[in-house]
Amino acid sequence: MKLIAEVYDYVKPLVEATQDGQKAYTIEGVFLQAEVKNRNGRTYPMSVLEREVDRYNTEYVKQNRALGELGHPESPHINLDRVSHMITKLEANGTDFMGRAKIMETPFGKIVKSFIDEGVKFGVSSRGVGSLENSMDGDVVANDFFLATAADIVADPSAPQAFVRGLREQRDWVWDNGVLSSAQIEALHTTSSKASVKTRTQARAVETRIFESFMRELRKGTRVR
Secondary structure, eight states, X not given: OEEEEEEXXXXXXXXXXXXXXXXXXXXXXXXXXXSXXXXXXXXXXXXXXXXXXXXHIIIIITTTOOEEEBSOOSSSSOOGGGEXXXXXXXXXXXXXXEEEEEEOSSHHHHHHHHHHHTTOOOEEEEEEEEOEEEEXXXXXXXXXXXXXXEEEEESOTTOTHHHHSXXXXXXXXXXXXXXXXXXXXXXXXXXXXXXXXXXXXXXXXXXXXHHHHHHHHHHHTXXXX
């Protein structure tokens, strides 16, 4: 399983006055897209995104737990110290999924509010884990895709390759007692490279069992923590 991030176009910031005279900051726009090859050469089937958006809405948006970060995290986990906004709406509009997010009064949220006040343009980036299947028209995101967050805030959506290609897509993520982890599989690879053929075979068998367990948990709707 690879960490997969997709950067989308600029989102629209909204600033509204509240009853107490304060300002409420939100952003809205396209957060996810299906059935079209994106600038990273990947296509998300509509059935995959519909399933994941439905799960994400149920488990996160409706529970006020759909958080996003400022910048490009290198793991599928939400870093609470970097949270800048909370996604409050995510719904299909054709093959696009339109989203809305409230900018929070966190340290990174205040940075985003300053960007909006200063007229800075920014976009959003989805984040999830999954595998890719090759096709004649590029990579297709497989049915094992798991949406970690629908939108992180990023500075330059016009150049997504510079952000989302490279190291963060080369790291494997496995399911470890209900938590996505990269360390376990890296340790298995390190151990197997120094061990005998028998030990390497055992390590591969353990890795296979971990992946199979991960797939079972996905089907049961277990959350990433």
